[in-house]
Each structure stands twice: as structure tokens, then as C-alpha cells.
Amino acid sequence: MEAIGYINTRSVLRLVVSAKLSPAQDLAGADFLKVFxxxxxxxxTAWTTANVRHRDINLANIMCSTDTQGEKAGILIDWDLATFDEDHHDGLERTGTVPYMAMVLLEESTEGSIEHSYWHDLEALFWVLVWVTYPAGTFAPWESGTFAQCRNGKSGYLSAGPSTTRPKEKFQGVELLVYRLKTFFSEINDKRTRHLNYAAFLKGTGWAVPTFQEEAPQEIWKAFCKLLHDVIPFMDLPDQVVIGQVIKDFLVHADNF
Incomplete structure (x- = not known):
């Protein structure tokens, strides 16, 4: 009888355990703003200290963790499209989720010619806040239309006065902040649009096209935090007071960066 040989094998089982997260879009106004x-x-912090660029900010990528004391914290997930400095990546391809993409990235003329900047991701965060503040379907055309249609819709939103659409009930206190941010992003986008139009004109003449001088992330962050500081005194209505406190608590930490 032939002996039956046995082969000893060793298996390694690895488990990845992470905290349970919930979608931030399920939160009410003050809790959502804290997570946001x-x-x-x-x-x-990831952009300026680790040179990691997310490049796909959207509502589905913002999650919430809750500790045993009920305190909520925001978690940014889905870093699949992120780039690192050591990748030597030029960052020129157009990335993002259309309803939340920065307006300049929705321009057909900019595809493959503009490096994805910190500003583009911060603007995407703004569109997340706009999207979640108003009732479902308010900005549906941005999701189903073309890049140009989405850009035109956003341009119309920025150029209009206060929205005639009422925010969701639990986001009424957030609306003032959204309006102030709307003015902030409108002014910057106007500046970028003027540059694009000027660049298009120069291309037709054969003259050299100047490079747009993008503000450093640190300068943009300072301007963003200043806007938050400036809006707090105006949050005096009952549904705004709690929002103002969320902003105050955030700025205690944000001003150190």
C-alpha cells in the first residue's frame, strides 16, 4: 500500500475592523454642519500637511461617527481618486461627481488644462452644503444634465438673490451661512470666469496666455474661517443660535491650522 503524503499548509486570516459609520445626509441641520x-x-489638513488631494468631494463621501457619549464627528471617505505629491501626478484630468464639482471644472474648455486645486475641493464642499440644505429634487437638473447644464444651473444659483425655495425644516438655521458662502464663492468664480474669457480671447490673437494665479490653500482657508467668524453675530434667531454655537466651537480648533 502506498503511503499517502500530506502537505502542511498555513492560512492567514486578516480582518479589517472599523468604526460603524452612518451617512451624514441623514443628520439634521446643526449635527450635519458639525460633521461638515x-x-x-x-x-x-490632509492637503496642506500630507499633500494628499481627495478630488472627489460629494455628499455620499461624507460620513458620521458617533461615540459612546453621543458626540458626532465627520469622516471623509472614498479616497480612490486621491493623489499624492510623490506620485508626480499632474492632476489635469477632470475628476469629481458632477452635481458637486467646482464650476470651472465643468467648463468644456478647461478639460485637461487645469490642475485640480484646493479651491476646487472646497467649492465642492460648498455645493454639498447647498444640496443638503434644500428639499430633495431642488437641484435635480444638476445631476441629470450635461456638464454645461450643471454649470449654467450653478451660475444661475450664484447670481440670483436669496433663494425663493425654503430650506428643509431642520436646516432653516443653516440658510444664512449658505447665503454668505454663496456670495463668497460667487465672487471668486467671477474672477476665474473673467480669466477664462480673457484667455480665450488671447488664444485667438496668438498672444501668450497668462497663468491664473491660484491662491494658496492657507490663504483660502483663512478667508473661509473669517467668513465663519463674520457670520456668527448675525445668527440671532432661535433656529440660528445653535448653528452659531457649532461654528464657534469649530473655530476654536480651526484657527490653530
Whole structure:
């Protein structure tokens, strides 16, 4: 009888355990804003200290963790499209989720010619806040239309006065902040649009096209935090007071970065 040989094998089982997260979009106004600002700070820190660029900020990528005391914190997930400095990546391809993409990235003329900047991700965060503040379907055309249609819709939103659409009930206190941010992003986008139009004109003449001087992330962050500082005194209505406190608590940490 032939002996039956046995082969000893060794298996290694690895488990990845992470905290249970919930979608931030399920949160009410003050809780969502706290998570939103957490993510803004996380993103800024990753960009400026680790040179990690997310490049796909959208509502589905913002999650919430809750500790045993009930305290909520924002978590930014889905870093699949992120780039690192050591990758030597030029960052020129157009990335993002259309309803939340920065307006300049929705321009057909900019595809493959503009490096994805910190500003583009911060603007995407703004569109997340706009999207979640108003009732479902308010900005549906941005999701189903073309890049140009989405850009035109956003341009119309920025150029209009206060929205005639009422925010969701639990986001009424957030609306003032959204309006102030709307003015902030409108002014910057106007500046970028003027540059694009000027560049298009120069291309037709054969003259050299000047490079747009993008503000450093640190300068943009300072301007963003200043806007938050400036809006607090105006949050005096009952549904705004709690929002103002969330912003105050955030700025205690944000001003150190």
C-alpha cells in the first residue's frame, strides 16, 4: 500500500475592523454642519500637511461617527481618486461627481488644462452644503444634465438673490451661512470666469496666455474661517443660535491650522 503524503499548509486570516459609520445626509441641520466642518478641516489638513488631494468631494463621501457619549464627528471617505505629491501626478484630468464639482471644472474648455486645486475641493464642499440644505429634487437638473447644464444651473444659483425655495425644516438655521458662502464663492468664480474669457480671447490673437494665479490653500482657508467668524453675530434667531454655537466651537480648533 502506498503511503499517502500530506502537505502542511498555513492560512492567514486578516480582518479589517472599523468604526460603524452612518451617512451624514441623514443628520439634521446643526449635527450635519458639525460633521461638515469636521470634514472641511480634515480635508484641509490632509492637503496642506500630507499633500494628499481627495478630488472627489460629494455628499455620499461624507460620513458620521458617533461615540459612546453621543458626540458626532465627520469622516471623509472614498479616497480612490486621491493623489499624492510623490506620485508626480499632474492632476489635469477632470475628476469629481458632477452635481458637486467646482464650476470651472465643468467648463468644456478647461478639460485637461487645469490642475485640480484646493479651491476646487472646497467649492465642492460648498455645493454639498447647498444640496443638503434644500428639499430633495431642488437641484435635480444638476445631476441629470450635461456638464454645461450643471454649470449654467450653478451660475444661475450664484447670481440670483436669496433663494425663493425654503430650506428643509431642520436646516432653516443653516440658510444664512449658505447665503454668505454663496456670495463668497460667487465672487471668486467671477474672477476665474473673467480669466477664462480673457484667455480665450488671447488664444485667438496668438498672444501668450497668462497663468491664473491660484491662491494658496492657507490663504483660502483663512478667508473661509473669517467668513465663519463674520457670520456668527448675525445668527440671532432661535433656529440660528445653535448653528452659531457649532461654528464657534469649530473655530476654536480651526484657527490653530
Amino acid at each position: 466642518l469636521n470634514v472641511a478641516l480634515c480635508h484641509y
